[in-house]
Structures are given as C-alpha cells and as structure tokens.
Amino acid sequence: MGFLDIKSVTKSYGPVEVLHRVDISAEEGEFLVLVGPSGCGKSTLLNMIAGLEEITTGEIAIKGQTMNGVHPSKRNIAMVFQSYALYPNMTVGQNITFGLEMHGVPKPEREKAMSDVASLLQIEQLLDRKPGHLSGGQRQRVAMGRALVRNPDVFLFDEPLSNLDAKLRVDMRTEIKKLHQKLGTTIVYVTHDQIEAMTLSTRIAVMNGGYVQQLGTPKEIYDDPANVFVASFMGSPSMNLIPARVVDQNGEPHAKIRLEGGKTAQLRFSDPGLAAHSGREVLLGIRPEAITDPEGADRKSGNIQTLHNVVDVTEPAGSDTFVTTTISGKTCIARMRADTDVRAGAEVAFAVNMDKAVVFDPETEKRL
Amino acid sequence: MAAATQDSAVRTGRVTRMLIYLVLLLFALFYMLPLYVMLVNSVKPLDEITGGGMMSLPAQWTLEPWLKAWSTAQIGVQPTGLRPYFWNSISMVVPAVAISTVLGALNGYVLTKWRFRGDTILFGLMLFACFIPFQIVLIPMAAVLGTLGLAGSTAGLVLVHVVYGVGFTTLYFRNYYAVFPTELVRAAQIDGAGFFQIFWRILLPSSGPIAVVSVIWQFTNIWNDFLFGASFASGDGAPMTVALNNLVQSSTGVKEYNVHFAGAILAALPTLLVYIVAGRYFVRGLMAGSVKG
Numbered sequence: 001m002g003f004l005d006i007k008s009v010t011k012s013y014g015p016v017e018v019l020h021r022v023d024i025s026a027e028e029g030e031f032l033v034l035v036g037p038s039g040c041g042k043s044t045l046l047n048m049i050a051g052l053e054e055i056t057t058g059e060i061a062i063k064g065q066t067m068n069g070v071h072p073s074k075r076n077i078a079m080v081f082q083s084y085a086l087y088p089n090m091t092v093g094q095n096i097t098f099g100l101e102m103h104g105v106p107k108p109e110r111e112k113a114m115s116d117v118a119s120l121l122q123i124e125q126l127l128d129r130k131p132g133h134l135s136g137g138q139r140q141r142v143a144m145g146r147a148l149v150r151n152p153d154v155f156l157f158d159e160p161l162s163n164l165d166a167k168l169r170v171d172m173r174t175e176i177k178k179l180h181q182k183l184g185t186t187i188v189y190v191t192h193d194q195i196e197a198m199t200l201s202t203r204i205a206v207m208n209g210g211y212v213q214q215l216g217t218p219k220e221i222y223d224d225p226a227n228v229f230v231a232s233f234m235g236s237p238s239m240n241l242i243p244a245r246v247v248d249q250n251g252e253p254h255a256k257i258r259l260e261g262g263k264t265a266q267l268r269f270s271d272p273g274l275a276a277h278s279g280r281e282v283l284l285g286i287r288p289e290a291i292t293d294p295e296g297a298d299r300k301s302g303n304i305q306t307l308h309n310v311v312d313v314t315e316p317a318g319s320d321t322f323v324t325t326t327i328s329g330k331t332c333i334a335r336m337r338a339d340t341d342v343r344a345g346a347e348v349a350f351a352v353n354m355d356k357a358v359v360f361d362p363e364t365e366k367r368l
Numbered sequence: 369m370a371a372a373t374q375d376s377a378v379r380t381g382r383v384t385r386m387l388i389y390l391v392l393l394l395f396a397l398f399y400m401l402p403l404y405v406m407l408v409n410s411v412k413p414l415d416e417i418t419g420g421g422m423m424s425l426p427a428q429w430t431l432e433p434w435l436k437a438w439s440t441a442q443i444g445v446q447p448t449g450l451r452p453y454f455w456n457s458i459s460m461v462v463p464a465v466a467i468s469t470v471l472g473a474l475n476g477y478v479l480t481k482w483r484f485r486g487d488t489i490l491f492g493l494m495l496f497a498c499f500i501p502f503q504i505v506l507i508p509m510a511a512v513l514g515t516l517g518l519a520g521s522t523a524g525l526v527l528v529h530v531v532y533g534v535g536f537t538t539l540y541f542r543n544y545y546a547v548f549p550t551e552l553v554r555a556a557q558i559d560g561a562g563f564f565q566i567f568w569r570i571l572l573p574s575s576g577p578i579a580v581v582s583v584i585w586q587f588t589n590i591w592n593d594f595l596f597g598a599s600f601a602s603g604d605g606a607p608m609t610v611a612l613n614n615l616v617q618s619s620t621g622v623k624e625y626n627v628h629f630a631g632a633i634l635a636a637l638p639t640l641l642v643y644i645v646a647g648r649y650f651v652r653g654l655m656a657g658s659v660k661g
Contacts (some may be wrong), residue, residue, distance in 0.1 A: 052554050073560030085551035089573035098569075101557035145553075 003028040003186055004049070009058035011044055011263055019044055019210045020102070021058070029184045035197035037233070042190045043158060045207075050079050050156050062153055069146035073102070078147035079156040082163065086131035087147075093118075093127040096145045100243045117149045137168045139349040144179070144209070157189040158288035161196065173199060182311060196236045198222065204231045225358060229364035231285050237322065240291070240332040243362070244284040246277045255284050255357070258328045260347075267305040270355045277368055283360040288322065290356040293342070297351035305352045311344050325350065395542070410434060410629035411636060417625045433626035437634060443614050443628055444603060450631055452604065453611035458640075460522050460607055464529040465586040471530065472537020472582060473575060477567050480545040481553045491542060499534025504593045505532075513600060520602045528600060529590045537582045544578040547573065578644045588639045608635050 002025035011019035019041040020032040026032045034042040038306045047053040049060055052071035067075050078099075084097045086095050096117060097110040105113075118124045121141045131139055143327065147155055160176075161169045177200055180187055191197055197204050206221060207228070215228040225231035231239045244255040246268060246325045253265040267284075276348045290298075298305045312331070315322040316338065323334045323342055333352055342348050407415055409432050412426030439449035463615075477492050509528060510519070518524030548571065556566045597607040606614070612635045616628045 050554075050558060052557065062566060072554075072558045077558065079555065079558050081551045083549055083551050084551060085555040087556070088571055091569075098556070098561070102560035102565065146559075171557060 002026050003063060004032075005059070005061040006045070006049070006186070007059045007061070009048065009060060010056050011041070011048060011053065011243075013057045015241050017056075019048075022083045024205055024212065024213055024215060026188070028186055031187045031189065031200055032178050033189045033191060033197040033201035033204045034207055035191055035194055036213075036235075037205055038192060040207040042192075042207050046079075046158055046188060046190045047154055049154070051075055051076055056135075065215065073099075076150075076153045076157055076182060078150045078152040078154075080143045080157065080160045081160040084131075084143040084163075086139060086142055087293060091130055092097060092123065092134070092145075095131065096127075096140060096149050099146065099150050100216040101312045111149075112358070113149050117145045120148065121145050123164070136164050136214070137172065140164065140172055142177075143198050148183075154188065155185055155187045157187065159191055160189075161191070165195040195236065196268070198234070204234075206233060207235070217223060221229065222358065224367075225285070226367055228283065228285075229332050229361070231358065235287055237288050237333045237335075239285045239287050240327075240330070241360070242330055242332060243287065243328045244282055245273060246282055248278045248281050251275075255282075255359075257284070257307075257308050259307065265307040267354055267357075268303065268325050268354055269357065269359075270303045274359060274368070277359075281362060282368060283365075285360060286332075286352060287356060288333045288335040290353040291332065292351050292353075293334075293336045293340045294349050294351040296337040296340070298353050298355075301353045301355045303354040305354050306349050308347050309350060310347050311342055313344055314342055322352075323348075342349055374639075380661050385591065391600050406629045406633055408550050409626055410633060411624060414622070414624055414626050433624070433630040434634070436624070437615070437631035439613055441631065442618060442621075443611050450608065450611055450615065450634055452620055453606055453608050456522060456601070456605060456635070457608035457641065460525045460529070461587060461590050461638075464526045464533065465583055467526070468530045468533035468537050468586055469582045471534050471581060472539075473541045473572065473579070474547045474567065475534070475538040475570055476541025476543075476545045479542045480548070481550060481566075482563075483570075491538070494538050497532065498539065501627050502532075506595070506599055509596075510600065520600065520605060520617075522601070522605055524600055525596060525607070528596050529586075529593070532596075533586050536585060540578050540582050540585075542576070548574065569660055 004024075004026040006022055006024040009019065009022045010017060011323065017104045022045060024032070034045060038043050044053060048055050048068075049071060054066055062075060062077070069262065077177060086092075087098065090098065093114055096114050097117070100110045102115060109354065114127070118127055121144060123138065123145060124140050126134060126138060126142065126167065126304045143160070157176075161172055164172060173196060180200075189196075189200060197206075198221075201218055202219045203217055205215045205216065206231050214221055214230045216224070221234055221306065225234065225239070228241065240259055242255075244257045246269075247256045248253050249266060249268075252272060253269045255269060256264055256266050258264055294300075294304075294306060311323055311325055313324040316322070319338060321338055321340055321342065323336050323340075325332055336342060345349065360366065361368055389603055393633060394583070401434060403648065405422060411429055412421075413430055413432070416427060417651070428446065437450055439451050440447050443453070453454045479487050504539065513519045516527075518527060522585045530616070552570055553566055556570050561569060593607070594609045594613065595612045598613075601607060602608065612631050615631050
C-alpha cells in the first residue's frame with residue numbers, strides 16, 4: 001500500500017467509459033507524472049483524485065484512507081490549475097490565504113504562513129497586487145503559493161506550464177523540480193509534454209484512450225517502452241519504427257532490413273532470446289540517438305552494427321545534425337554530431353546501437 | 369487621403385460628411401423636440417400655453433407648476449401632489465429590483481456552476497417568462513395575490529415584479545457566469561469554500577457589469593410599469609405612473625398643462641438618473657486578467 005493509491009478506478013459518463021481500470025500506487029515524496037495526448041483521461045483522473053469528479057467504480061486512497069465521497073477541501077490536497085484560477089477580486093495575499101481562512105485558521109497564523117510561502121517563492125513584493133497586474137510567470141508562482149500554504153499531503157498540478165512562453169516554461173520547470181527536492185512532498189502532475197514528464201518525474205504513467213499504457217521510471221519508459229504508442233509518444237524526435245524480419249544467422253537472431261537500391265542489411269540483436277521469433281515480421285524500434293555516425297557511436301555499447309545508406313535530408317540543429325534516410329520504406333532519423341560531414345544524396349555509414357533496439361509485434365503493437 | 373486615417377471603413381469626402389452630420393443633427397433635434405416642449409412648458413404660467421405659444425420660450429419663468437405637481441396638485445381625493453406616490457414607487461422599485469437581481473444572480477450561479485439533470489430545460493422554461501405578455505397573467509395574478517392576502521399592497525406589487533423580472537435577470541446572469549472560468553469555482557471548492565461563500569466571495573465581486581445591466585433593466589421596467597400598478601394597487605398605494613395618469617386625466621376643473629408637464633418629467637427623472645449614474649459602469653471589464661495572460 002502506497003501513500004496515494006488508485007485502485008481499479010474507472011470513470012463513465014453515462015454509458016461511455018472514459019477511464020478503464022486504472023491502478024497506480026505512489027509512495028510518499030514521489031513525483032508522479034500523468035502524460036498523454038489530449039483526451040486520454042489524464043485530467044479526469046487528476047480531478048478524481050482532487051474530488052472534483054466522482055469515481056464511478058474503484059477506490060482512491062490517500063495515506064490509507066479512502067477518499068471516495070470525501071469533499072475536495074477535506075482531502076488535504078492542493079491543486080494548481082492550468083489557468084492558475086486566481087481569484088480576480090482578491091490581492092495576491094488574499095488569494096494565498098483564502099483556503100486557510102475557509103478552514104478557520106486564525107489570522108496571525110495565516111499571516112505567518114503567507115509570509116513563509118511568499119519568501120520561499122520570492123513573491124513578497126507582489127502580495128498587495130491584484131492578479132490582473134501580474135505577468136504569466138508571477139501568476140504561476142502565486143498559484144503555487146496558494147497550493148503550498150495549505151501544506152497538503154498531495155499536490156496536484158494540471159498542466160501548470162502550458163500557458164507560459166517557451167523560455168519561462170523551462171525556467172519554471174526547473175523551479176518546480178527544485179521545490180519538490182526541497183519540500184519532498186508527493187506530487188501528481190498532468191501534462192501532455194513528454195519532455196516535462198521526463199525531466200520532472202520520478203515515475204511516469206503514460207496514458208492513451210483511457211488506459212494506462214505503461215507505468216514506470218522515466219528510464220524504463222524511455223528505454224523499455226511497453227508498446228508502440230509509448231515508444232512513439234515519448235522522445236523527440238520520436239523513435240524510428242522500422243519494418244524488419246527476424247532471421248537466424250550463425251545461430252544468432254538478426255534484423256533483416258531493406259536499404260536504398262534494393263540492398264538489404266542484417267543487424268545482430270543483442271538479445272539472443274529473440275531467436276524464438278525467427279522468421280517473423282516485426283517493428284524494429286531504434287531511437288534517433290542510437291543511430292549515429294561511426295565516430296559518434298556510444299563506446300560503452302557492446303553491439304554497434306554499421307550499415308550504409310543514402311541520405312535524404314540533413315537538418316543541422318546546432319547541437320546535433322539530424323540525418324534522414326529511408327530504411328524498409330520508412331523515413332528514419334539519425335542523430336549525428338553537429339560537425340559530421342554529411343550531404344544529402346551521398347551514401348554514408350550509419351552506426352546503429354543495437355543494445356538500445358526494441359522489437360514490437362506489428363499486429364498487437366506490443367513489445368516482443 | 370492617407371490610407372491610415374481613422375475613417376478607413378468608409379471613405380467620404382468633406383461635403384458628404386457635412387451632409388451626413390447635418391441629417392444626423394436634424395434627427396437629433398427632432399428627437400429632442402418632445403423633451404424641449406415638456407421642459408419649456410413646465411416652467412411657464414398656464415395662460416402662456418393656452419394663449420398658443422407651445423414652442424416659444426416662457427415670457428415669465430416660474431417654478432410654480434413643478435411645486436404644484438410635486439406637493440399640492442389634486443390627485444384622487446386629496447390635494448397631495450405626486451409626492452406620496454413617488455415614495456410608493458420607490459418603496460416598490462427598490463426591494464423589487466434588489467430581490468429580482470439577487471435571485472437572478474443565484475439562479476445564474478446554480479445553472480452554470482452547479483449543473484444538474486434538466487438544467488437547460490429549466491432555464492428554457494425560465495426564459496419563457498420573458499415572453500409572456502402582462503395582460504395574460506393579470507387575472508391569475510390577482511387571484512394569487514388575493515389568496516396570499518397581498519392584494520392592493522406594495523408588497524404584492526413587489527412580488528409581481530420579482531416574479532416577472534426573475535426570468536430576465538436569470539438570463540443575464542446565466543450568460544455572464546457561463547463564461548466565468550469554472551476553474552475558479554473548483555479552486556474555491558478545494559480551498560474549502562461552501563456554496564454561498566463561493567457565491568459571495570468569488571462570483572459576486574466579479575459581477576459588477578452584469579449587475580448594473582440587471583439593475584438598469586429592472587429599475588426602468590418596474591418604475592415605468594403602468595398595467596400592474598393600475599391593476600394591483602389601489603388609491604393611496606398607487607405607484608407614480610398611475611398617479612401621473614390620474615393627475616393628467618382628471619376630468620374636473622381647468623387642464624393645467626404646465627403642471628402635467630412638470631409631473632411627467634418628475635415621473636421620468638429617476639430612470640434618467642439611473643442611466644446617468646450607472647451607465648458608465650456598463651462597459652467596465654472587471655474580469656480583465658483574472659485567468660491567463
């Protein structure tokens with residue numbers, strides 16, 4: 001039993017089930033990110049934890065106590081909304097202490113809590129202003145202050161950074177992470193941004209179509225995706241999914257792929273267990289950073305396979321150069337060093353780190 | 369002509385524009401004419417009017433007609449002037465406007481933020497109230513007032529106007545609150561505010577513009593109402609409009625037109641005042657910057 005338990009929770013609107021048997025358990029101090037495309041049910045799940053939406057079946061418990069039917073204000077949670085939801089008629093200070101006032105905390109204590117939070121978030125100079133006079137980043141801080149001041153068991157964040165511009169978003173992301181490390185509170189964070197999910201979380205639940213597709217640490221999610229959806233949703237540029245056939249050569253499983261000009265190549269799998277699937281059509285999943293120029297290949301990898309293929313497009317991005325090539329009829333992206341001398345139309349060597357390769361069943365889209 | 373002038377919507381020459389202004393000015397003058405006649409004739413002695421000088425400025429200025437209309441004109445049995453009826457109207461309008469506006473705000477709040485099964489149907493039915501002609505409800509309303517023991521009283525009139533007005537005020541507040549961010553209500557719920565606390569502390573302080581609209585609308589309608597006043601209030605309890613009618617329609621003695629004009633302006637003053645005082649709050653966007661930047 002964890003600190004926050006979501007047990008077989010479903011949600012239906014009338015006959016339509018939008019969330020199917022979700023089971024997640026989070027330990028105290030964990031930073032759990034719910035990530036997925038819009039409409040996947042992540043915000044619904046968050047609202048159910050908050051008590052803003054009813055649970056159709058199943059149970060949500062915090063600290064071992066069931067929260068089904070408990071009013072949002074009695075769950076000892078705090079929520080930061082996407083729109084910040086600051087009360088427009090109150091000053092920043094009143095916004096922060098409104099919850100304490102509603103819970104009957106006496107004024108001196110409220111003031112003390114407010115000044116503590118204000119100094120933690122460095123918003124002391126804003127306390128007398130109205131939300132309408134604040135910038136996006138300042139409003140974000142105030143919204144967090146309003147959540148922090150309650151000293152809740154669980155923090156809920158509903159896409160808190162999506163209204164900020166790109167630069168501020170990165171700054172606030174770091175700030176949220178710092179805050180979590182400092183306070184060590186349990187956080188449930190909803191986002192559609194896979195980079196936010198990767199950078200912030202201690203664990204990620206990838207959701208799609210009302211199902212939790214995979215639950216795991218960022219590394220597990222990134223390196224061992226459970227299915228094609230998770231593999232392609234997480235990571236940017238997303239994972240290359242190359243149609244291939246598993247063939248047996250010298251007793252070892254290889255991935256047979258088609259290259260430009262009717263040639264083929266065979267890449268040895270690192271996992272000998274894949275021999276069981278010999279003769280089968282599969283999807284070979286390789287992340288762009290696992291396909292490099294030979295000089296840029298990971299030296300710690302035990303299985304670098306090289307192939308030669310024609311370059312379609314090069315996209316210098318400053319820090320790296322993304323090289324596009326066609327393998328088995330699919331456009332693949334390789335991530336090469338910035339100063340690699342590669343030109344479109346030329347045939348170059350691609351070093352594939354097969355230690356990082358994953359294989360999916362093209363029918364079920366599940367991991368093999 | 370420069371491309372970036374303010375009148376880029378329609379390009380007009382100087383002459384055309386002069387013509388347009390001239391026509392507009394004429395319309396404005398024509399529209400102001402009744403007010404001019406009323407004002408001018410309310411400050412001249414009666415013989416100047418009966419002498420045929422309706423349009424001319426008074427030869428002798430006097431406030432006598434105003435004083436008479438206000439305090440000594442014969443209305444009904446007593447020579448009381450319009451004064452007691454003015455207070456009748458005030459004591460009817462103020463509670464009726466206040467109650468119908470507060471009820472409309474509560475209805476709007478519930479219909480948008482505490483949705484329930486059938487809420488749209490209920491709202492649709494309430495909208496019906498805006499389209500029901502006064503005449504249709506006269507007799508059933510009289511019966512209801514009689515049953516409640518409110519027949520002929522100011523309280524009865526207040527009830528009638530509240531019932532009739534709540535459809536409009538609900539419409540205003542519902543549409544206003546429909547775009548009020550629901551996340552604010554949810555945040556307040558998590559903060560531990562109850563149903564009425566959310567209403568008083570979060571929604572109402574942001575409802576300035578729509579409250580002004582509701583008050584202006586309700587005040588004008590209720591103040592100007594004649595039919596309900598004539599039907600459900602009797603004698604000394606009649607509102608200003610009914611009293612004005614009695615003053616003007618009295619069949620005995622000389623027709624004192626100057627007093628009638630002054631009385632009519634007195635009856636119209638409060639609604640004018642409400643527009644002048646509250647009109648500028650009309651367009652103020654109190655919600656500016658509450659949600660996102």
